[in-house]
Structures are given as structure tokens and as C-alpha cells.
Amino acid sequence: MTAATGCGGASGVASAPPAKLKLYSYWRSSCSFRVRIALNLKGLEYEYVPVNLLKGEQFSAEFSKLNPIHYVPALADGDFVLADSFAILMYLEEKYPHHHPLLPSDLVKRAINYQAANIVSSSIQPLQNLYVLKFIGEKVGPSEPLSWVQYHIDRGFSALEKVLAGHAGKYATGDEICLADVFLAPQIYAAVKRFNVDMSQYPILSKLHEAYSETPAFQDALPENQPDAPEP
């Protein structure tokens, strides 16, 4: 995939990266999905290393060395291993600033990108994590996890509608794909495909979902297009 003009407005033309990156990922993980999108946008080739969360591979001795908190994604760049999608995205952004920049140069737009990304990564995604749903299913009741997730998605999405009003264009903060989009696309996708959320209450996010679904960097990063996705 070729790098395109990014949200900072800089040209995507840059020399090819020297080492092939390795992404430890799970097909349905929205945090891994974020990094896959960014890698695609930046035109960085990577080797896909599946970590099966349902089989508990995040707790294996081998993976624990890569990420002691047992989450995907993790990224290996040569001997350097980094975990946590936000840290990985910032690392890639700083290492490859000219490959589709993810942060706008405009201070306000940049700040809105941080706010939207953090609503997803702090106030929605952690509450729908596999181990949280398992805990609620076991301790509260087997029918509770879905309504728990839908409640927290609604809180986050209602806030995002207000935060993005006046900033959104084709994408979350204008007409270029920026950091906020990299967080929003997987979260909206999970809300629609996995958690049966009625998106009619969220017109801005619904429009973004449509725009993302037409973008190759998102399409290639979709859960169902990953090598460890189960056969349809």
C-alpha cells in the first residue's frame, strides 16, 4: 500500500523502512485493529503474528515477555518491543512522520483528536474487554455483558457526537484521516458488528462508519480480513 497525504498535510513520499515490523495481534481485537489501520495508512509492511485471546495465548510465557499486562497488540521493531496501541501509534508517528501523519498541525484539531481517541481508549474499550465481560457474565449474570457494553458504548458515543460536532468533515476532524479515526473506526465497527448497537442515534458516527468502510487502509485492517479470522 502506498502512503498518502496525511492529516498533517505533509507529503507521504519517504524512503522505505529498513526492518520488517512484527505485529502481535488478534483478529477481533479493536486495539490491534487500530495499529493495523495506522500501519496500512503509513504504508509500512509488517509480519502478522496471531495471539489467540480465546485460547489464553496472551498469558503464555513467551507473550508475557513481550507484554507483561497480557494484552494485544504488541509491536516488534527489530529487537525493540512495544505494547499498548497508543504508545505504538505515537512511536510509529514519530519514527515515520512523513508517512501519512496522524496528527494535524492545527492545535485545536490535534487536541480534539486526543480527546476523541481517549474517549474510546479510556471510557469505552476497556469496559468491553474480554476478561471484563467474562467477569460480569460469571458474577452478575449470563445475560448482563451485552447490556453492560451497550450502556458504556452509548455513554461514549453520545459524548463523541457532541465533541465532534463542528469538527467532523468526511472524517472525524476534517477531510483527512487522523488519529481520532484510527480509534473510532474499530470501536464503531465493534458496536455495529459485535454488540448490536442501534447507530441511528449517532448520525456523525454513522457517517464516519460509512466513510471508513470505503477506505482501503480500513478494509485491509478489518477483523474478517486477518489471517487468524475464522472461516465465514
Ligand SMILES: N[C@@H](CCC(=O)N[C@@H](CS)C(=O)NCC(=O)O)C(=O)O
Ligand atoms: N490500552 C491497551 C489495551 C489493550 C487491550 O485491552 N487489548 C485487548 C484486546 S482489544 C486484550 O488483549 N484483551 C485480552 C483479555 O481480555 O484477556 C491498548 O490500547 O493496547
